[in-house]
Amino acid sequence: MKKAILIIQYKDQKGIVAAVSQFLFRYEGNILEVDQHVDEELGMFFMRAAWELESFSISKESIKQKFEEEVAGKFGMDFRLHFNFPKPRMALFVSKLSHCLFDILGRHHAGQLEMDIPLVVSNHPDLRLVVESFGIKYEHIPVNNSNKEEAEAKQLELLEENQVDFIVLARYMQILSGKLIERFPNRIINIHHSFLPAFIGAKPYHAAYERGVKIIGATAHYVTEELDAGPIIEQEVARVRHHNTISELVQIGQDVEKVVLSKAIKYHLERKVLVVKNKTVIFY
Amino acid sequence: MKKAILIIQYKDQKGIVAAVSQFLFRYEGNILEVDQHVDEELGMFFMRAAWELESFSISKESIKQKFEEEVAGKFGMDFRLHFNFPKPRMALFVSKLSHCLFDILGRHHAGQLEMDIPLVVSNHPDLRLVVESFGIKYEHIPVNNSNKEEAEAKQLELLEENQVDFIVLARYMQILSGKLIERFPNRIINIHHSFLPAFIGAKPYHAAYERGVKIIGATAHYVTEELDAGPIIEQEVARVRHHNTISELVQIGQDVEKVVLSKAIKYHLERKVLVVKNKTVIFY
Amino acid sequence: MKKAILIIQYKDQKGIVAAVSQFLFRYEGNILEVDQHVDEELGMFFMRAAWELESFSISKESIKQKFEEEVAGKFGMDFRLHFNFPKPRMALFVSKLSHCLFDILGRHHAGQLEMDIPLVVSNHPDLRLVVESFGIKYEHIPVNNSNKEEAEAKQLELLEENQVDFIVLARYMQILSGKLIERFPNRIINIHHSFLPAFIGAKPYHAAYERGVKIIGATAHYVTEELDAGPIIEQEVARVRHHNTISELVQIGQDVEKVVLSKAIKYHLERKVLVVKNKTVIFY
Amino acid sequence: MKKAILIIQYKDQKGIVAAVSQFLFRYEGNILEVDQHVDEELGMFFMRAAWELESFSISKESIKQKFEEEVAGKFGMDFRLHFNFPKPRMALFVSKLSHCLFDILGRHHAGQLEMDIPLVVSNHPDLRLVVESFGIKYEHIPVNNSNKEEAEAKQLELLEENQVDFIVLARYMQILSGKLIERFPNRIINIHHSFLPAFIGAKPYHAAYERGVKIIGATAHYVTEELDAGPIIEQEVARVRHHNTISELVQIGQDVEKVVLSKAIKYHLERKVLVVKNKTVIFY
Known part of the structure; x- marks a missing residue:
């Protein structure tokens, strides 16, 4: 309709x-x-x-x-x-972890997400085969300390060429520059693997393990220049126990990440997310 | 306001x-x-x-x-x-179990529920002291197989006298007659101690234990003539495990009952519940 | 290890x-x-x-x-x-719905499930490509009213040939015969798309919609001859609202189904499920 | 038994x-x-x-x-x-908020908590009547910037006199001195009204509102000298939305606080909490 x-x-x-x-x-x-x-x-x-x-x-x-x-x-x-037409065009940025990527591709394939995915960008070659089997372009752009600027220029070019409307960082693990963020205001969705504002930054599952929390979580938010501090779109949690190792936390948490990220994408696609100051109004 | x-x-x-x-x-x-x-x-x-x-x-x-x-x-x-004024007048019907009663009185005392409670009706004398310590009338009307009609006539009289707008059955454990129900259409809220439509009728925690479910629940609904089949207002659940005895299920479940019932009362008070056929639209 | x-x-x-x-x-x-x-x-x-x-x-x-x-x-x-070696061998039975299949294959691919999947059996040809892209055999065995016995004989043969230890019905939608069930006692896991014992049988999301429940769920259980009545392994729920259509219930529910089924498979693989009478003890 | x-x-x-x-x-x-x-x-x-x-x-x-x-x-x-006998003796420290106090007294009255409550200590007189109606002593010890030491000396005396085994801070809102904490190592339970380590310190519901989180929580932990940093015993959360005001967050959160605190007390009473470094092993 x-x-x-x-x-x-x-x-x-x-x-x-x-x-x-x-x-x-x-x-x-x-x-x-x-x-x-x-x-x-x-x-x-x-x-x-x-x-x-x-x-x-x-x-x-x-x-x-x-x-x-x-x-x-x-x-x-x-x-x-x-x-709601033409469909919004999403670029997926991934690294090596496949769980969010698989989940999004599976939902897209099942017709649950009203969007086109012209492009997957990754700093690693690992997920190429899966992505291409869905008929989607996979652009491998290695990123390291010395080529950050150049890599991002290449990314911007691809985003432009592919007329990308919004970006999803599906556990991309790289920090974007202010320049790229400004180009897509409130149009870059990141999934952070903790219940923000707890455990900002790297290795949140390790930090959760150290602190001995009884519940872990995941947070989808729009990316702003301040790390993990942008407007929160969706959060969800899962219960853990003392016997769960860090690698079990990772596994339990990944199930939460997938659900949270796909909900955030859905709200974004349906224009249900309104941003005000650093918060969101979500009409779901 | x-x-x-x-x-x-x-x-x-x-x-x-x-x-x-x-x-x-x-x-x-x-x-x-x-x-x-x-x-x-x-x-x-x-x-x-x-x-x-x-x-x-x-x-x-x-x-x-x-x-x-x-x-x-x-x-x-x-x-x-x-x-939202004058405040709606609620009658509480209770039996021997105190958890829902305590919870409602506590919330009312803390100013969370915008209503008056002119009257608590019970078929047992047990909870008189607590109720009266809150300055509320406690009417003990014993009910048995031979005096049902008479008891209900007395109840109706009290409801009339106290200008009661709606009734909450806080684990009252007695089945009301069609006559009383008709007098308060969609204005009698019952808390059933299961996740309806599972485990309709008596002893749902026993039935849940027998079936070996991994999650138990509670359901607040408007009372209709068909047992436990009226429009559902609110439901909530809690996780249980194989080692939980029936009495532990009861205890875990009672925490759920309290939360569900108080939410249903709140929605009802704020006129947020619209009934259509046998379902509810709830604007929370 | x-x-x-x-x-x-x-x-x-x-x-x-x-x-x-x-x-x-x-x-x-x-x-x-x-x-x-x-x-x-x-x-x-x-x-x-x-x-x-x-x-x-x-x-x-x-x-x-x-x-x-x-x-x-x-x-x-x-x-x-x-x-825990050699790895248990699982046969997946599917129909047309892909969400549970995708989820299991994704987890297996990510190394989360310690098992081999020699075989996917389906009564429809639809999911062949996906399955084969993971290097897994796809056997299309059409089932209809007149060929049930024959189809099952063929299934049993394949299960034998592939030395299958246990079967997962990932929304297979067909009722298995007593003969097949007896052959795999407490070794056939089904995912039922309701919070059992509510909404046994076909079209549970429709039934949930009709009843106006505020929470829907999914149940993984071992298959016994009585429909949807076998020992429950795992259950989970999700909240729904009055504005959710049946197709939204389906979509919300599918996320629950995936999580529940994969947990049940995991418990089964790790030998954490003990069956007693019609209930399970689960040492997670 | x-x-x-x-x-x-x-x-x-x-x-x-x-x-x-x-x-x-x-x-x-x-x-x-x-x-x-x-x-x-x-x-x-x-x-x-x-x-x-x-x-x-x-x-x-x-x-x-x-x-x-x-x-x-x-x-x-x-x-x-x-x-499990003689029953452990708990002192409750409260301020003006009644929800946790009521909840604990209600559960104790219903026989759910195997302990004696010889004493409630408060820095305000407000809750005296309720406490005394349960037949429990209420000691009003005002605390201000100039009398902290003196007030605590009085508290310690009362704890001694009443042979108190452990202390529960049911939204007491005052920081205890190191001296008192040392006297009850891993025997003072506090309920903090946030999902720690998010929103440490004062006014966490305000902070949660400011940050625009989609889920709020509560944490029961043992008190150590570092504020809100002691070993976590139990946590729980509740979903909130953009339209919830701070006072609604408070109300939703209080329901969570009650459940979390009573679970923590129960685990503590049953000696199910083992502390190691700054974490807990909980055998529930």
């Missing part, structure tokens, strides 16, 4: 819901989902509305302008208008 | 959101929460809107008529209008 | 732990795991001990006889002795 | 299980629970065994010496011997 999705983040709510719903009603929009949220503390209003395009009496091309004229202009407010 | 809450359950959605939000905007309603849901299968539209009364330009007394004239009448639709 | 695993299920415990641990100590067994359980109700004692073979002073071939002579014989008790 | 409980934490396991179980068998101990754990990394062996005293052929008074002579002495190892 072809859908339009309208996102509003604005300082005030007075009359906006009425005006938006009036607009959609006037042009016979069959509303599929509407969600609102008011953040009293920030004095911010958030809204997401999705409706069927087929029966809508404004053509896809004219919606933006019409909405600007009839609604947004009057409030002096910004808005974003998305469509 | 004084609130009005509007509930709509109607066969069609076209224009309703626009009309309702226009109405609230026109009279300067400061919207606190709005939720909608469309059940495609049933062709039903559900809406709940809550707004501040203080700044609203229609007096509490006139809202109903105004909304009827300006909105509902045009759609030919029913609606319910609630206010 | 090469391990021996001893399993005891016996009517009495008196002195058994002492005798077993004395035996292992005498022959310098480096104990890795020991678990016991007493079922007071049944008057049954359960024990599982795993130890390193390398440093053990009895050869693999002689352990059984030695233990019989020095320990088991004195108590008149049965026992089972397993080794 | 009268029980003896033996706890061993020792550098090596070789032969210990055999010797202990032989000892218990020799004197006709009816074993109720035995658990072992080996920490490979630390080269440490942990064991807990519980058995019925009634049928045991050594008197309560002589067990320690006999076990020393016949087992422990040979290994040169320490051990601890406990009995």
